[in-house]
Amino acid sequence: MKKVAPWLVDLLLVILFCVIGRRSHDEAILTGLLKTLWPFAIGLALGWIAVRVLASRGAGDRPIDGIALWPTGVLVWLGTLCGGMVLRAISGQGTAASFIAVAATVLALFLLGWRAAVTALR
Template identity: 70%
Template sequence: MKRLVPLVVDALLVILFCAIGRRSHDEAVLTGLLKTFWPFAIGLAIGWVAAVVVSSRMSGEAGQAVRFDGTALWPTGILVWLGTLCGGMLLRVVNGQGTAFSFVLVAMTVLALFLLGWRAAIKALN
């Protein structure tokens, strides 16, 4: 169960990102949230799969396998952030949703703050 906590935190933060975006554009938050969330949710899943795969191929000192850490900035945080951003944007394009340059910049920044920020805070506190 403890291993799922970082995934749940990421999912909640992506939902928050989508809800804030809908609210800031005076769009119905609850009724349209799924439409905004699903591309980023799939991107989040892609990022998590990539992080698990990359972590499983990494080796530590003396060639020992590195244990997967969902709270790690690298590779987990970076790959989850990039997967969520790139996957979400690509799926929005395929689905005919907007990907204006300013939106990409805002999404890149907010998702970095959300998905990397909590991981950085945990590392700073440990």
């Protein structure tokens, strides 16, 4: 469970990001959530894959620290943001500059923020 917990926290926060976005635009949350979520969920998975690849090329069998801000948090954040935006663009969903700025900020606050808080409390 310890290995899965950071990924689950990230996933829940990405879902929360999508729910807040849909709610702030008065869009149906439950019926449209999957449409908003899937690009960012795949981006999140890509970020975690990048973390695994980096760890496997690093110090051998060193375990991945899912709570570390660097490199885990940054790679997960960038994967979620960039992967999500690319997939949104490919699928014809909006990628206005203002949306990218808001998404970058909120996802950073969520995906890096919880890691910073846990690290500070350690």
